Amino acid sequence: xxxxxxxxxxxxxxxxxxxxxxxxxxxxxxxxxxxxxxxxxxxxxxxxxxxxxxxxxxxxxxxxxxxxxxxxxxxxxxxxxxxxxxxxxxxxxxxxxxxxxxxxxxxxxxxxxx
Amino acid sequence: xxxxxxxxxxxxxxxxxxxxxxxxxxxxxxxxxxxxxxxxxxxxxxxxxxxxxxxxxxxxxxxxxxxxxxxxxxxxxxxxxxxxxxxxxxxxxxxxxxxxxxxxxxxxxx
Numbered sequence: 553x554x555x556x557x558x559x560x561x562x563x564x565x566x567x568x569x570x571x572x573x574x575x576x577x578x579x580x581x582x583x584x585x586x587x588x589x590x591x592x593x594x595x596x597x598x599x600x601x602x603x604x605x606x607x608x609x610x611x612x613x614x615x616x617x618x619x620x621x622x623x624x625x626x627x628x629x630x631x632x633x634x635x636x637x638x639x640x641x642x643x644x645x646x647x648x649x650x651x652x653x654x655x656x657x658x659x660x661x662x663x664x665x666x
Numbered sequence: 667x668x669x670x671x672x673x674x675x676x677x678x679x680x681x682x683x684x685x686x687x688x689x690x691x692x693x694x695x696x697x698x699x700x701x702x703x704x705x706x707x708x709x710x711x712x713x714x715x716x717x718x719x720x721x722x723x724x725x726x727x728x729x730x731x732x733x734x735x736x737x738x739x740x741x742x743x744x745x746x747x748x749x750x751x752x753x754x755x756x757x758x759x760x761x762x763x764x765x766x767x768x769x770x771x772x773x774x775x776x
Contacts, residue, residue: 553725561706585764594756594767595709640708653724654699654765658708 554579554645558657566665571628573660575641584617584624584643585654595640631664638662667692670768672757678774679747687742687771689757697760698740699724700732702753703770709756715740747775 555578565571575584583602587595599608601617601624608615614627624641638659645655670691679685689698700712711724715734729751731743740759744751752775758765 558708583763594769595758595765597764597766600763642709653711653714655711655725656701656709658706 554643554653554655556641556643556655556657558641558660560660561658562661562663564663564665565631567633568630571631571635571662573626573639573641573662575624575626575643575657577622577643577655579622579645581621581643581645584621584641586615586624586626587640587642587656588637589640589659590637593637628662631662633664633666636662636664669693670757670759670766672755672768672771674771675769676772678776679744680776681747681749683747684743684745685747685773686744687755687757687773689740689742689759689768690738691740691757691759691766691768692738693759693761693766694737695759695761695766696737697762698734699758699760699765700730700740700742701756701758702726702751703756704753712742712755747773749775751775 557576585600586598589595605619606617612629616625638661640659642654642656673688699714701709710726713732715721718737721732733741755771757768
């Protein structure tokens, strides 16, 4: 079945440093989503990428979808303590619907030291 | 709007006991999902529903049953709880695409 791998599992940074997490799928994806989960909280939707090579920005966050639609990345510029949490990527398999089985990566736990 | 709500928030069961987790959404979403979250495992899909009266198996359905009798509610049942079902359970709903999660239920089976 479809597998989505995320690296690194953990990342510790000093406030102000940049952070990147990578997501790789074993199969081609129709789209990819990113979620953030604060400690003790629930996942919150950040963004969805659909097109090959797509790049989207949200303030200090930059999301990319690979040309082959099998990988994605999230980059945070100049991290702040409010960025602390677990970042998940999740994808729908190519040829599937946008409401069926969304496969999540294991997540990257980000710690920001002030 | 309350969004997605889950009851209960916490529960402790003994092995072999049964229980039902309730998920409710007030956003008129067609699609609803049940996930479990374990350390280092991410979110794994248990069952999902694409509309009232429908259910389908996800990645880890064994030991769980679900029902979607009303569009706004999605119930997850454990008929005979096992320690391996100790986890945090999240419900989510979706109009199509992005998913909206509830606050979660922390279940411990002893």
